[in-house]
Amino acid sequence: xxxxxxxxxxxxxxxxxxxxxxxxxxxxxxxxxxxxxxxxxxxxxxxxxxxxxxxxxxxxxxxxxxxxxxxxxxxxxxxxxxxxxxxxxxxxxxxxxxxxxxxxxxxxxxxxxxxxxxxxxxxxxxxxxxxxxxxxxxxxxxxxxxxxxxxxxxxxxxxxxxxxxxxxxxxxxxxxxxxxxxxxxxxxxxxxxxxxxxxxxxxxxxxxxxxxxxxxxxxxxxxxxxxxxxxxxxxxxxxxxxxxxxxxxxxxxx
Numbered sequence: 539x540x541x542x543x544x545x546x547x548x549x550x551x552x553x554x555x556x557x558x559x560x561x562x563x564x565x566x567x568x569x570x571x572x573x574x575x576x577x578x579x580x581x582x583x584x585x586x587x588x589x590x591x592x593x594x595x596x597x598x599x600x601x602x603x604x605x606x607x608x609x610x611x612x613x614x615x616x617x618x619x620x621x622x623x624x625x626x627x628x629x630x631x632x633x634x635x636x637x638x639x640x641x642x643x644x645x646x647x648x649x650x651x652x653x654x655x656x657x658x659x660x661x662x663x664x665x666x667x668x669x670x671x672x673x674x675x676x677x678x679x680x681x682x683x684x685x686x687x688x689x690x691x692x693x694x695x696x697x698x699x700x701x702x703x704x705x706x707x708x709x710x711x712x713x714x715x716x717x718x719x720x721x722x723x724x725x726x727x728x729x730x731x732x733x734x735x736x737x738x739x740x741x742x743x744x745x746x747x748x749x750x751x752x753x754x755x756x757x758x759x760x761x762x763x764x765x766x767x768x769x770x771x772x773x774x775x776x777x778x779x780x781x782x783x784x785x786x787x788x789x790x791x792x
Contacts (some may be wrong), residue, residue, distance in 0.1 A: 549574035553617070554627035554771065557609050557662060560587040562683055562732035563763050564631030568602075570596075570764035571771060577601035578628060581618075583608050589655045593777035609658035610650075616665045624677070627771045630659055631682040635734075640695040648696050652751030655700035660707055667711070667720055680770050681708060682763075683724045685786040692747075701726075705782055712780030721779035725766045728786040730758040753788025 539595065558564035560582035566699035572578045572595050579775040580591050580602060595602035607618055609632040617672030619625070634654045636647040659681050670677040686694055703780045705724055729735050729748050739745050748757065766783050769775050784790060 540699075545772070545776065546766055547626070547772045547774055549768075549772060551668070552576045552626040553623065554578045554629065555581060555605075555666060556621075557581045557607060557628075557630045558632030558682075559591065560584050562631070562734060563727070563730060563760065564629070565591065566760035567629045567631060567682075567767040570768050571627065571629070571682040572600040572602060573598075574768055574772070576771070577603075579603045579605050579622065579625070581605040581607040581609075582632070591752045597700065598711070601787045608714060609662050610654040612657065612661045613660055614656070619662070619665035619669060619673055621667050622669075624673040624675055626670075626675065626677050627665050628663065628666040628677070628679040629682065629767055629771070630662055630680070632658060632662075633682065635694075637693040637697065639685050643696055651696050652700055655697070656703045659747070663711060663722065667722075669670055669717055670720055671715070671718060673716045678771050678775070679711075679720065679722045680767065681724045683726045683782065683791045685726050685728050685784065687726055687782065688790045708743070708782070709780045719772075721775070723770050723775075723779060724782045725763060725770065726784045727763050728752055728758050728789050730760060732760070750785070753791060754764045756787065758785060758787065 554576040555570040559568045568578050568580050574631045580588050592602045592604045609615055634651050636651055663679050680759035681704050683701045683704050686698045687705045690698050708722050708724050762785050766785050
């Protein structure tokens with residue numbers, strides 16, 4: 539009896555760019571991709587931290603390179619991506635949140651969050667796609683959004699707006715580049731235990747709200763997101779594009 543083939547989660551021979559890789563979800567995703575065989579370029583604004591990460595990866599025998607990068611600087615980002623051979627995989631975890639009631643939003647805060655979360659994500663995704671198209675290669679482009687890209691949240695009007703925007707352009711880009719073999723998706727996590735996330739979890743009333751909304755009854759861990767990242771980056775998800783992989787414990791189910 540001939541059994542059906544099973545695709546592999548391995549990423550050997552793939553080159554990945556992970557933006558926002560200096561901490562939290564970005565660092566966890568970079569670690570997961572490297573451990574599955576990808577050559578990972580870790581990108582963030584802190585050169586010192588990046589070099590520390592690369593050294594740790596190389597100690598494990600993983601291929602890694604640092605790239606000092608501010609995703610909000612579109613010109614510099616496009617130049618940096620163009621200067622490298624095409625990346626087969628993009629994971630963009632660079633993001634910013636400045637939570638406040640909608641009536642208290644300042645123009646400066648709106649601009650800074652929008653420049654990174656929406657504009658930066660858009661042009662970074664386009665830059666990596668442009669390299670793949672020029673090389674006539676397929677690829678998997680992944681933006682880390684949020685469950686707040688599907689719903690609304692208290693004091694999060696600007697943040698929610700930017701994440702909804704990324705979900706929107708993901709679908710449009712997936713339609714445009716699908717015939718070229720380039721997949722575009724998002725991962726939309728709930729609250730994850732990171733240094734940034736712990737600031738919200740430390741507020742009793744906010745923690746109660748979070749735990750009530752998450753149907754599985756627990757806050758997310760980094761490993762909950764990294765499994766999704768490896769899935770979307772690998773050939774296992776070769777027919778998945780233009781979608782959002784919700785890692786939200788059922789938050790958006792009702």
